[in-house]
Amino acid sequence: MGSVTRAVFGELPSGGGTVEKFRLQSDLLRVDIISWGCTITAIEVKDRQGRASDVVLGFADLEGYLQKQPYFGAVVGRVANRIAKGTFKVDGKEYCLALNKEPNSLHGGVRGFDKVLWTPRVLSNGVQFSRVSPDGEEGYPGELKVWVTYTLDGGELVVNYRAQASQATPVNLTNHSYFNLAGQGSPNIYDHEVTIEADTYLPVDETLIPTGEVAPVQGTAFDLRKPVELGKHLQDFHLNGFDHNFCLKGSKEKHFCARVRHAASGRVLEVYTTQPGVQFYTGNFLDGTLKGKSGAVYPKHSGFCLETQNWPDAVNQAGTDL
Numbered sequence: 590m591g592s593v594t595r596a597v598f599g600e601l602p603s604g605g606g607t608v609e610k611f612r613l614q615s616d617l618l619r620v621d622i623i624s625w626g627c628t629i630t631a632i633e634v635k636d637r638q639g640r641a642s643d644v645v646l647g648f649a650d651l652e653g654y655l656q657k658q659p660y661f662g663a664v665v666g667r668v669a670n671r672i673a674k675g676t677f678k679v680d681g682k683e684y685c686l687a688l689n690k691e692p693n694s695l696h697g698g699v700r701g702f703d704k705v706l707w708t709p710r711v712l713s714n715g716v717q718f719s720r721v722s723p724d725g726e727e728g729y730p731g732e733l734k735v736w737v738t739y740t741l742d743g744g745e746l747v748v749n750y751r752a753q754a755s756q757a758t759p760v761n762l763t764n765h766s767y768f769n770l771a772g773q774g775s776p777n778i779y780d781h782e783v784t785i786e787a788d789t790y791l792p793v794d795e796t797l798i799p800t801g802e803v804a805p806v807q808g809t810a811f812d813l814r815k816p817v818e819l820g821k822h823l824q825d826f827h828l829n830g831f832d833h834n835f836c837l838k839g840s841k842e843k844h845f846c847a848r849v850r851h852a853a854s855g856r857v858l859e860v861y862t863t864q865p866g867v868q869f870y871t872g873n874f875l876d877g878t879l880k881g882k883s884g885a886v887y888p889k890h891s892g893f894c895l896e897t898q899n900w901p902d903a904v905n906q907a908g909t910d911l
């Protein structure tokens with residue numbers, strides 16, 4: 590049987606409110622989630638010898654999450670990933686967003702869904718967070734009611750996203766956890782074996798906006814349909830890392846998307862989704878300057894993200910609104 594407990598995690602500055610931490614515990618996993626950004630702050634899981642480690646990157650306290658940091662564990666929105674030049678049209682009207690990753694808009698803008706306090710509700714096997722994103726927030730049209738629900742059942746953590754808009758608006762929600770299955774704080778993810786069930790991927794320009802081409806993975810570095818050892822694979826293909834959308838061929842029903850295996854510990858992460866894409870990001874911009882949990886520093890390639898979502902810049906790209 591699982592349990593859910595709640596505790597105070599910290600106080601926001603200037604009377605901004607109390608951030609709470611929810612601990613979801615099953616026989617296989619312990620997951621900590623805070624009401625700031627619906628952020629997963631820890632996932633503890635045993636190795637084959639029964640030794641537990643925390644396998645997600647993050648911070649020991651609220652101050653860590655409030656500093657400038659690369660979305661560790663957070664829910665990102667209103668639109669995850671990039672919107673080219675921060676502009677798009679809805680019903681003939683143009684909208685302009687802040688260019689917080691020049692020359693594009695990234696992960697919802699300057700103060701996206703990762704940088705707000707959500708209202709929690711404890712469930713028997715999880716926690717639900719909700720908030721209302723006001724009309725015009727970060728430049729997006731319409732009011733958006735959002736619910737993010739985490740539930741834990743044995744070894745399976747389910748994240749369910751629901752949103753209701755008062756008018757047409759782009760929405761793309763995902764979770765931005767960085768995993769290291771050897772245990773967070775381990776120097777890299779090179780000994781992780783990665784499989785992504787995708788026949789095609791989206792090539793990008795130098796600002797990481799898809800070029801419009803849906804390219805076959807066959808015969809390229811992006812063919813991850815059979816397991817590859819990440820470090821060797823990056824070397825073989827002279828790649829700086831992955832930061833790409835893989836196109837999933839599954840239906841809108843929940844389907845298998847990716848598997849990452851860490852042979853030394855015996856830990857395996859499997860990802861299933863109802864979404865048409867997954868952004869595979871290998872922590873290319875991590876640079877070892879953040880002070881993480883238990884004295885960890887996070888150098889380049891010390892964590893990976895599998896962000897299930899709609900295709901990047903979908904609002905501007907014909908044929909990607911699936």
Ligand code: BGC
Pocket residue numbers: 659660670797832833868870874896
């Ligand atoms: C993006 C990266 C970005 C990272 C952190 C990922 O989702 O694809 O380009 O650097 O988030 O901001």
